[in-house]
Amino acid sequence: DIQMTQSPSNLSASVGDRVTITCRASQSVNKWLAWYQQKPGKAPRLLIYKTSTLESGVPSRFSGSGSETGFALTISSLQPDDSATYYCQQYSDFLSFGRGTKVEI
Amino acid sequence: QVQLVESGGGVVQPGGSLRLSCAASGFTFNRHGMHWVRQLPGKGLEWVAVIWHDGSTTYYGDSVKGRFSISRDNSKNTLFLQMNGLRADDTAVYYCAKDRFDSSGFPDRWGQGTLVTVSS
Secondary structure: OEEEEEOOEEOOOOOOOEEEEEEEEEOOOOOOEEHHHHHHOOOOEEEEEEOOOEEEOOEEEEEEEEOOOOOEEEEOOOOHHHEEEEEEEEOOOEEEEOOOOEEEE | OOEEEEEOOOOOOOOOOEEEEEEEEEEHHHHHEEEEEEEOOOOEEEEEEOOOOOOOOEEEEEOOOOOOEEEEEEOEEEEEEEEEEOOOOHOOOEEEEEEOOOOOOOEEEEEEOOEEOOOO
């Protein structure tokens, strides 16, 4: 099984800040990496897939980068609505998720 | 728009069984793989199972293999999860999720989830 390690677990930042969340895979997942946003009591929402492809309707302040085992999600200018928990997920070998990063503003 | 509505959750005793359903609409159900993913209380996400678009192939996470069974009825646009031999650590919100592709790619839409509580 592929293990996904996210950091940090928690992050506190201000409106307008540039924020980066990292995700490391225990083995190469090539480019098969997605990011999800989840707000309390809600279902996860797909933000990015194939490492850097923005899902339709997702604001352009979100971006993804990386390859093989190291990935990052960047929010270029943090907005109040971005307060949520973010998960990375590999789909190279079925699915496995990181433990999440809670972003507080 | 895509809608996924889970049902069938509830409280069940350890060792018991439960069958979850997920009613799908807003997309061509028989063209997409479907997943079950669960979220333990206050915790992260754990993949449970996937089924190919035509029901021909299924895969399971290690923690549920041999106890859970995923199936689908494409004539009724409905996904199922039969859960047997339930344990306390199966307590979670169970989400059904639509795959972007016809087999196992990545989920692109999720339902709101149904809570399963395993307790005596």
